[in-house]
Amino acid sequence: MTTSMEKPRQVVRKFLARPQHEGVGAVVRRSIGRFELRYFDPFLVLDEFSVSAPAGFPDHPHRGFETVTYMLEGAVTHEDFEGHRGTIKAGDVQWMTAGRGIVHSEMPAGPGTSRGLQLWVNLSSHNKMIEPGYQEIQSKDIASTTSDGVTVRVIAGQSMGARSPVRTRTPTMYLDFTVRPHAAARQPVCATWNAFAYVLEGEGVFGGGGGGDKAGAHHLLLLGQGDGVEVWNRSDKPLRFLLIAGEPIGEPVAQLGPFVMNTEEEIDMTINDFEFSINGFEKAKHWKSQALVALGLE
Template sequence: MFEFVAVSAPAGFPDHPHRGFETVTYMLEGAVTHEDFEGHRGTIKAGDVQWMTAGRGIVHSEMPAGPGTSRGLQLWVNLSSQNKMIEPGYQEFQSKDIATTTSPDGGVTVRVIAGQAMGARSPVSTRTPTLYLDFTVRARAAAPARQPVPPSWNAFVYVLEGEAWFGAGAAAEKVGAHHLALLGQGGDGVEVWNRSDDRPLRFLLVAGEPIGEPVAQLGPFVMNTEEEIDATVNDFECFVNGFEKARHWKSQAMMALDDVE
């Protein structure tokens, strides 16, 4: 799953569970405060990344911090069956710590959230091999953004600003802002041009190695079979097998909402 999120207080995402996958939160504007039943708490600001491994179970909240609208992106990365019940954990990086590099001619800049690009490598460790890149191609750039992608991987491009052109000449295809383009398998990578004379192009390239296992999903739970989903619901409702701490925990955000009501 991949989604663009725009939220303003008092709305948000109060206490809710996850199991069986990872969430990647990449903030574009504003900030979000998160906390969980393990005692972890922090604020993700514009340009920051949080890579949360839900594993066998986590209950957390994500609420906008401060006035105005907070905007960001969230990607769900599936875990293989052997990793679905590992202990939960976090990898968090401030904007200044994200690996960033620019092409020699200054036309293309990339922030490397996961994987590697243009000689820069992300500090994020991924259990499911993943590529997550934030490209900016300046107006009148003489060359496109180019990135190799393993031919067997699934991949998509999401345009944040400007217009992305795939390929050159009359056969080139355009993708506008806030649109997503699925890329076919079998190629050796992607080439994206900015044809604008006055507007930069900013887009995300996300790719991952297919796990090749069945997927069963119910809301915030992603497992391999319906039986595992049923067991997960039971574990959550009975506070067992990874959800023990949920019995007596409420986030500060939830307690504040309770006080208002």
């Protein structure tokens, strides 16, 4: 890739996402949303998850943000209290807007291990109470292109002439890069956005000027100010990493688990709405997912 930039972003923070238990029997490597990094505006959580049946993420609510689920291996079946049901497989993506309220279940489909990533993208105050919705894209329909030893899959935004059809209420770029040995990736990023990289496989050198920080699998790298990102693969194995950036919202964040609002009063209201099945949670009162019933957990 020959894209040039005036000020490549440097790594300002790097750490390893270590495994922890989440849901029912699932294992996640959480990099954003943990003690060391509670929030990276507009991103609330980044989990790399690994789950095998009967473990999973049974019925749970959300309000005030969006979840982006990107499958790497296996498959996950999703159900919600609106009657929406579907299965996303390796390479597929689901961009879910929780908005004013959703209760759903995410459980592995089929034998073996299902592995993927889930990103939580915050919504601005004027979007927090919008109606829930979904954008689902099969792997074959994700925009992808290859040049000079670099392949990119465009989950959101645009790269190397390829553009995603996903609509992002909070402006977001989500790119999946694979870099061949001894090749380099260069990607412009809006200078006012926050950006980070997450390494899935191999080892890369992140930063400008021929130097940079070396990082391997499961490392999160927060990137400083600049107009783009430069990454080198100086190893003999392929490098795969995610580059994710978003426009900061710049509003207060009040969070209680799966509820993300702007004030503690709004969190209290959300808890009340959920407990009494009102203001967006009306269907929660009598709904149970098929997965929950099958597991005998209801």
